[in-house]
Amino acid sequence: MSVTLPLDHGHLQKLVTADLVRPDQLLGAHVTTEGGAAGVRFAVWAPNAQHVSVVGDWNGWNGFDHPMQRLEFGYWGAFVVGAQHGQRYKFRVTGADGRTVDKADPYGAFFETRPATSSIIWDQDYTWSDENWMKGRSQGFDQAVSIYECHAPSWRRREDGWFLNYRELAHELGEYLTDLGYTHVELLGVMEHPYDPSWGYQVTGYYAPTSRMGSPEDFKYFVNHLHSLGLGVILDWVPGHFPTDDFALAHFDGSPLYEYADPRKGYHYDWNTYIFDYGRNEVVMFLIGSALKWLQDYHVDGLRVDAVASMLYLDFSRTDWVPNIHGGRENLEAVAFLKRLNEVVHHMAPGCTIVAEESTAFPGVTTPTPFGLGFDYKWAMGWMNDNLHYVGLDPVYRKFDHHKLTFFNVYRTTENYVLAISHDEVVHGKSALVSKFPGDWYAQRAGYRAFLAMMWTTPGKKLLFMGQEFAQGNEWNEAVGLPWHMLDIPEHRGVLNLVRDLNRLYRERPDWHVGDTREDGMLWISADDTESSVYAYVRRDYLSNHWSLVVSNMTPVYRENYTIGVPQGGEYRVILNTDDGQYGGYGTQQTSLTAVEEGWHGQTHHLCLNLAPNSTLVLEAVRDVIVSEER
Structure with a gap:
């Protein structure tokens, strides 16, 4: 039988007095001992809730057994004797609106595999062996950076159609990328999410790797093993919006809490998602804590911040919007958040790389703070659009758009760029990359190879989405593995050979990478x-x-x-x-x-x-x- 003991308020005081304490180290679920009894300390932020209890496997999901205490600063806490590692739990929140909803833990370290949505108490150690890598990692701009963008659940599937475990992926993907000469892998939405076709971009677990492919320790093994092979790991990270699912962050305490209250500022009509309230300190703390969790605890080498433009502009994809205090369209709170994010990350996770997917001409994205946003790199969206427009033309008409391929050089040193041909260019009817080239199959492949060589010899770091390294012929489909049988076909194997040699030359020849930002x-x-x-x-x-x-x-x-x-x-x-x-x-x-x-x-x-x-x-x-x- 489990019981609730009085909770020590002192640990929550640290949240508002210590800048260097990560919020997940105090909030969420932590296996510990208090008053000589073993159990789990639970804490959650829900300032407008009328009542909160913690329910789980140990109490038969009974909301009356373990009510949580209302503490200072809008937090609730409980120490539950008898709760233990591996048990499922949620917070039962009676909100300001009078509704009672079972909520997953915003700081949960592990979750049930979808469609189930419970958080799981998780307390396991992992022994790392990448000390030398961690000491030596750096985002120096003169280094060769060639990134393989990968959607882990669909890179390769088991024979039964299920996902590879992170440990299996570590060996199979690691060997593959080492052979091809890549320096980094970037994983699409690996953080917990309920809906597979979102590709992980509608996140409900900002502190947890998706359980589809294994445990947190399995994911740590993945990172550790890739480091042993000399490969860096970058994760896509989504601080711009979150899903409206009732079990997660949405209206967490019966009121707009993590999201802006005004839908003109707090709702994405295109994506049916909520926008984080960057003016609220607890939300900023939640997001920066998530970034640090991955960079510190999981030894991840960098984050690619998704959809930065949607954060920067109040009128992004909307006609009904509220200007800022100066009458402008910039979200000044989001600008301040991004600056703070980059300052904190570069201070507390030195050597890590933060990349912005920013599709506009917002100035100073990679300029250090306080004068700029402080990112290390920015995706070259203009270069991508111009190049794909050009190569898609019938060659007869290319002379009229000749300078689509030269225009990048007008502005290429205004930011530190990554030349990215990402997953977004090979889905939703856009066809596979090689299929964008005109002509018969031979002409398509020849043009594709010529383009890849121009990409690798143009200043800027490189990123290519999985499957394009062997000229995958069909659009990417997240529901199935890549068509690996194509590697048995000489025409596809030839493109793979080219990518391998391009990566080798890019890494070996300083003239191909030292001046990438000059x-x-x-x-x-x-x-x-x-x-x-x-x-x-x-x-x-x-x-x-x-x-x-x-x-x-x-x-x-x-x-x-x-x-x-x-x-x-x-x-x-x-x-x-x-x-x-x-x-x-x-x-x-x-x-x-x-x-x-x-x-x-x-x-x-x-x-x-x-x-x-x-x-x-x-x-x-x-x-x-x-x-x-x-x-």
């Missing part, structure tokens, strides 16, 4: 040949002055002896050719790679190259010299 990391040789749709540029390491020449022919026309200016004489060698046979191409050969001493494109010498249809060629001089920036 103006002098890339110099145009030819940006204006609209008739031929040919692009030529130099990638350069400003520290060592090693460099490589990139030439892309974005039409299905073979161009023989095409003249390209180069900054020095002597011999050149091909280091990558997307038309190579191992990638599924024809293997076009060069007749000469000796530079001619005659100026072209503002350079002192030139090469005459054979450019295969829909191909990208990367060359280097046999001896590197300083590339002049003069034209």
Whole structure:
């Protein structure tokens, strides 16, 4: 039989007196001993509730057995003797509106597998072995960062159709990404959520990995194992909105608590979700605590903050909105929250990377606080839209949009960018990435390979969604695993070979990554040949002055002896050719790679190259010299 003992109020006082105490260390459910008795200490924030009790497996879900005490600052608490690790529980809240609802714990560490929604008392230790990784991890902007975006539940399924366990995923995904040369994996919504087709972006458990794939310790094993392979782990994190499910955060104490009260500010009509109230300290504490939980306790290396634009603008996807105190459209409370988030995270989880999915031209996203928002990187949404628009055109018409591929260089150093081709581009009727390219199957693959090589040689960190590394032919479907049988087909295996080599060169060659965030990391040789749709540029390491020449022919026309200016004489060698046979191409050969001493494109010498249809060629001089920036 379990009993309720008086609760020590002192631990809750820490929430308002100590900046460095995470809220989940005090709120939620904690196995402990008080007054010589073993049990679980429960605490929850519900300032407007009329009554709260804790119900669970130990008391037959009887709301009268374990009422919680109303404490200071709107908190409720109870110490329950007899409750223990592994038992299910909820808070039975009689709200300000008179309704009684069983609520999952906002700070729950583990949850039942959907469709069940109870929280689970969880108190298990995990022994880490990644000390050296944790000491050495860093988000240095001169490092190579190549990210594999992955929806863990649908990357691969078991034969019975169920999900892999996190431990199985650790070995299978880890081996795969190590072979392909990626530096990081980014997991779509791995935090607990009730609805599979939301892909994890409608979160109900901000402190818990989804139980679909195992326990919290299983997820820690996943992170630990990937660290042992030299792979960083980034998680998608959703502080912009939360679902309206009655069992979770929505109207938690019978009133708008975590959400803004005014629906013009607190409700997303597009997504049928609520917007967090960033002006309430307890909500800010809840969100920042969640971020720190993943970065500190789970050793995660970074967070990609979802839908930042929806947080920044009061008029985001709405016509009925309330201006801020200055009459503007910016949500000043959200701006302050994001700054505080990045300040706290960089102080308390040094070496971690915070990335913004921000789709507008909001200034200073990656500028350090207080002058900017303080993110480390921002997704290059403009680059993505321009590139996908261009490659989707019939090559006959590409000359009219030639500068879609050059415009990024006008602004690419205004922020620290990640070049992201994400899951959003291969769902909802948008087709698989390779299918966006015009022409027959060969032309599609050739154009796709040329695009990937341009992406990997354009300044900015890289991100590609799973399945696109082998030119998955169908749209992504979260309900099934990837079509791995395609790797038995040479045409798909060839694209995989290319991605592997692109990652290898990107990591090995400093000229491909050291200048990712610098103006002098890339110099145009030819940006204006609209008739031929040919692009030529130099990638350069400003520290060592090693460099490589990139030439892309974005039409299905073979161009023989095409003249390209180069900054020095002597011999050149091909280091990558997307038309190579191992990638599924024809293997076009060069007749000469000796530079001619005659100026072209503002350079002192030139090469005459054979450019295969829909191909990208990367060359280097046999001896590197300083590339002049003069034209």
